[in-house]
Amino acid sequence: MRKKVCLLHTGGTIGMARTEYGYAPKRGFMQSILSEMGELKSEEVPEFDLIEYDPLLDSSNISVREWVKIAKDIKEKYDLYDGFVILHGTDTMAYTASALSFMLEGLAKPVILTGSQIPLCEIRNDARDNLITALMIAGHYHVPEVCLFFGNELYRGNRATKISADDLIAFGSPNYPPLLEAGVRITINNNVLKEAGDELILSEFKENQIAVLKIFPGIQFEIFENIMTEKLKGIVFEAFGAGNIPESHGSLERILKKAESNGTVIVVCTQCLRGSAMIGQYATSMSFANAGAVGGYDMTVEAAVAKLYYLLSKDYDLDQVKRLMATNLRGEMSLYKMS
Numbered sequence: 149m150r151k152k153v154c155l156l157h158t159g160g161t162i163g164m165a166r167t168e169y170g171y172a173p174k175r176g177f178m179q180s181i182l183s184e185m186g187e188l189k190s191e192e193v194p195e196f197d198l199i200e201y202d203p204l205l206d207s208s209n210i211s212v213r214e215w216v217k218i219a220k221d222i223k224e225k226y227d228l229y230d231g232f233v234i235l236h237g238t239d240t241m242a243y244t245a246s247a248l249s250f251m252l253e254g255l256a257k258p259v260i261l262t263g264s265q266i267p268l269c270e271i272r273n274d275a276r277d278n279l280i281t282a283l284m285i286a287g288h289y290h291v292p293e294v295c296l297f298f299g300n301e302l303y304r305g306n307r308a309t310k311i312s313a314d315d316l317i318a319f320g321s322p323n324y325p326p327l328l329e330a331g332v333r334i335t336i337n338n339n340v341l342k343e344a345g346d347e348l349i350l351s352e353f354k355e356n357q358i359a360v361l362k363i364f365p366g367i368q369f370e371i372f373e374n375i376m377t378e379k380l381k382g383i384v385f386e387a388f389g390a391g392n393i394p395e396s397h398g399s400l401e402r403i404l405k406k407a408e409s410n411g412t413v414i415v416v417c418t419q420c421l422r423g424s425a426m427i428g429q430y431a432t433s434m435s436f437a438n439a440g441a442v443g444g445y446d447m448t449v450e451a452a453v454a455k456l457y458y459l460l461s462k463d464y465d466l467d468q469v470k471r472l473m474a475t476n477l478r479g480e481m482s483l484y485k486m487s
């Protein structure tokens with residue numbers, strides 16, 4: 149029997165039309181293009197149902213509410229399909245992929261996000277290949293996790309990051325190998341896949357206040373004093389290299405102390421594309437250690453943000469959130485022992 153995939157269209161360049169203001173989403177446009185693509189009727193491509201979101205969004209406008217909607221839709225339709233493909237803008241696709249990986253626990257079927265840099269309506273585009281290959285993987289391959297397919301590679305969703313604003317190879321997975329490569333042949337890398345779960349459990353995110361702060365030379369930490377309120381539940385620092393931050397002789401310590409006493413979870417990621425943030429490797433990470441910060445190791449910032457939303461939406465106390473933040477929950481981090 150022909151496999152069946154659920155195609156959730158949230159917006160993004162892939163389905164955009166030309167307008168006088170530039171590319172923009174258009175209702176019904178995806179359906180009309182797909183119905184003209186004869187290749188989708190091939191036996192090799194799974195059957196699919198298209199579900200168009202209203203409104204269709206540029207992914208810059210996707211937020212916690214849309215993440216929850218996508219996750220709920222998948223949970224609701226889970227038994228009806230062999231796999232799920234989510235059409236999504238590239239700008240925040242890695243965030244949505246990370247968020248879904250935490251919200252959907254115990255997957256036994258593929259959930260694949262894809263999109264494109266050039267819309268389907270253009271003669272020269274990357275949309276057609278991304279769409280058809282994502283549908284084929286979702287229908288025919290055993291990939292029981294949330295993934296992102298782009299530019300011929302399938303990545304673990306919470307390991308992917310957007311690396312180019314205009315190349316057709318727009319994503320990378322700097323700290324984890326691709327799950328599958330779609331070259332002349334489709335090659336799946338079974339050794340790096342997650343194991344299938346027994347039962348799908350949905351955890352909805354709540355809209356907690358979270359911040360991301362990128363460190364740069366000359367940063368004046370006092371500027372950030374006002375954001376360190378009790379409402380701020382978590383903050384991800386994009387620190388230098390292995391998790392380092394400039395010594396500030398007072399102002400950094402003051403804001404970190406304020407965060408700590410407010411019960412804000414402090415997470416330290418690296419601003420490098422590859423490698424890990426490990427508090428304690430250099431003396432310049434001591435301020436973080438003194439404030440009880442959690443090392444994010446090789447998590448992407450996208451994964452760290454999604455994981456914070458996930459853990460803060462549960463009824464955990466601060467110590468549990470911190471401990472789980474440093475624990476690999478969905479394949480989002482590799483843990484190293486410091487020698």
Ligand SMILES: NC(=O)C[C@H](N)C(=O)O
Pocket residue numbers: 159160161162205206207208236237238239240263264265266
């Ligand atoms: N290539 C794209 O999809 C970019 C678009 N601005 C979006 O993220 O929705």
